[in-house]
Amino acid sequence: MLYLRNLTYHPTASPTPILKSINLEFAPQQLGLIIGPSGSGKSTLLEILAGLAESTSGEVYWRNQNLTPAHLQQLAGLVFQFPERHFCCGSILEELRLGHPELGSERVRNALQEVGLDALSLQTPPHSLSGGQQRRLALAVQLIRQPHLLLLDEPTAGLDWSMRQNLVKLLEKLKQHWTLLVVTHDAGDLLSIADCCWTLNHGELQSVEPDKISISQQLSAVSS
Numbered sequence: 001m002l003y004l005r006n007l008t009y010h011p012t013a014s015p016t017p018i019l020k021s022i023n024l025e026f027a028p029q030q031l032g033l034i035i036g037p038s039g040s041g042k043s044t045l046l047e048i049l050a051g052l053a054e055s056t057s058g059e060v061y062w063r064n065q066n067l068t069p070a071h072l073q074q075l076a077g078l079v080f081q082f083p084e085r086h087f088c089c090g091s092i093l094e095e096l097r098l099g100h101p102e103l104g105s106e107r108v109r110n111a112l113q114e115v116g117l118d119a120l121s122l123q124t125p126p127h128s129l130s131g132g133q134q135r136r137l138a139l140a141v142q143l144i145r146q147p148h149l150l151l152l153d154e155p156t157a158g159l160d161w162s163m164r165q166n167l168v169k170l171l172e173k174l175k176q177h178w179t180l181l182v183v184t185h186d187a188g189d190l191l192s193i194a195d196c197c198w199t200l201n202h203g204e205l206q207s208v209e210p211d212k213i214s215i216s217q218q219l220s221a222v223s224s
């Protein structure tokens, strides 16, 4: 189980806290979905969970271990919003091995199999892939590290309808083996595969039942 206890983030540059006493419990091999409008603090929360930013107060626990940002960097894998913008290598193989040159060909093959890209040549340049394939590669780049917690920032943003449907199907498959926490401003695509759901508004997190999220809540999350 992942537990957040009274997590607050209030950088001195900000007049108000960006995350306000967040409490969350989340079981493994599930897909958790956090829905909130732009500026509500979604990316900030993922950065803290990935160990890239440090909370002002509060704790993160995995099982009964209190985690530091260094632990979180080991435990979690973050797929940024528009991850394809961060590709920097000339081939799929180099992209997957970036920072982990020790990873063998079996780990590479498994990661690509997980995301359905195993039919491609390892020498394919990431920039020549389709938009949907690039998103899959970005997932594989994190999965190859075998993170306990996979964090996804707006995974369907900027994809057309059929690419979104394919990505949702892939995430549904991945949650059988992995623990996924997804943030989005657009609940529509992902609600059907979410096991648990929260809304985030102005840094306040609230648990909601996935099947109780009404169209009006989705709309207010988008427009507020």
Ligand code: ADP
Residues within 6 Å of the ligand: 011, 013, 014, 018, 036, 037, 038, 039, 040, 041, 042, 043, 044, 045
């Ligand atoms: P979302 O991903 O939901 O759109 P963000 O987490 O990116 O929201 O940002 C939440 C709010 O916090 C925004 O208003 C943003 O401008 C602000 N913010 C994020 N990081 C900092 C920081 N280090 N200092 C001041 N303000 C910040």
Ligand code: MG
Residues within 6 Å of the ligand: 042, 043, 044, 081, 153
């Ligand atoms: Mg964001």
